[in-house]
Amino acid sequence: MRQEHKTFQAIEVGDGGDGRWAAYARTLWQEMEGLLTEEGRTPQGADRVRALFRTHMPELVPVLDRLAGQLDRPEAEAFLTHAALRPFTQSCTQIGQNGTLLRNYDLRPDQCEGTIVSSCFLRPVIGMQDMLWGLLDGMNDAGLAVSLTWGGRSAYGRGFAILVVVRYLLETCDTVDEAVGRLRSLPVAVPQNLTLVDPTKAVTVFVGPDMSPTVAPDACAANHQHLPVTDEQERALRTQERLRAIRAAGADDVAAMLKPPLYQSVDEQGSRTLYTAHYRPVEGRVTYYWPGESWQQSFGDFTPGSRTVTLGRTS
Structure with missing residues (x-):
């Protein structure tokens, strides 16, 4: 069997508001944003997934806002809803x-x-x-x-x-x-x-x-x-x-x-x-x-x- 190496890491991010989560997420953003669907990149699509998230996961809305605000990327909130991601198996x-x-x-x-x-x-x-x-x-x-x-x-x-x-x-x-x-x-x-x-x-x-x-x-x-x-x-x-x-x-x-x-x-x-x-x-x-x-x-x-x-x- 062909062997391969992979590095796993363990991190603490607290409530997501002190910059630790954001510092880590920014290192991955470039490869992650490509997983957003075309619809999720449109204003209408972004509005739809935000509304879906707020309807079904209201408890997490403050967390979503906190994390997306720290990423400071135009598509961050739509991405973080996970309601406009390309399917994977x-x-x-x-x-x-x-x-x-x-x-x-x-x-x-x-x-x-x-x-x-x-x-x-x-x-x-x-x-x-x-x-x-x-x-x-x-x-x-x-x-x-x-x-x-x-x-x-x-x-x-x-x-x-x-x-x-x-x-x-x-x-x-x-x-x-x-x-x-x-x-x-x-x-x-x-x-x-x-x-x-x-x-x-x-x-x-x-x-x-x-x-x-x-x-x-x-x-x-x-x-x-x-x-x-x-x-x-x-x-x-x-x-x-x-x-x-x-x-x-x-x-x-x-x-x-x-x-x-x-x-x-x-x-x-x-x-x-x-x-x-x-x-x-x-x-x-x-x-x-x-x-x-x-x-x-x-x-x-x-x-x-x-x-x-x-x-x-x-x-």
Whole structure:
């Protein structure tokens, strides 16, 4: 298997108002702004996504205003709504069980921000950031953890990128039930699967632009939803194979996540497993794993810094 190196970093940004978040975001802005849709670049499109955000995520409006104002770019507010971003797809496998959330995140290395962020926009949250303030996975101080996988379908509609939805749920919800309730009123642009865990409950919910949020049979997900998986899809994604493997492994078997079939080698598009995250939200603790290496962070002991890891080396 071809090996590759990627640097992950951990940063603290507080409430986003003291310049730390802005200093970091400005270093990424040039590559990020290209992900804004053409509609989002128009005055009418910008007005539409601002209105959508204010309607569905009013609690985060002060944070949006604070962050966009610091970036001081004409398209920053539209971008940060995450309601005018070009769709993207990723693999990933995840399971929630007994207050624990375990997931693998699979994508091309150059398409993943690779930043672990400790923030306190509305409350303490730690997670793997992407698209400047969205989250691929994370936990809050109430003991709620959430992660995402792509739903495996090509549907697309008006709505939010799932990254800001994960952020919103963690900023505003204490429990799985509360988060699932909020999902029922949030328009989502692309089919996605969310696995949610709190001290007493774990569920996976299928969401998308063409369906109402649907609770899955159990609290695990790969890259399909309620529809049958075709042979072609299975050959390309191995989604059913990975789902069977993670069900058999359970939410505490980190070693299984670092080996095939859950640990993905590079595919034709250059996607591969970039990290494994093991959340214990009741303890306020998450450990990120790579073959032969790990990095723990927590609310009580968050350590900024960076790690360069080797991808494509199975343990």
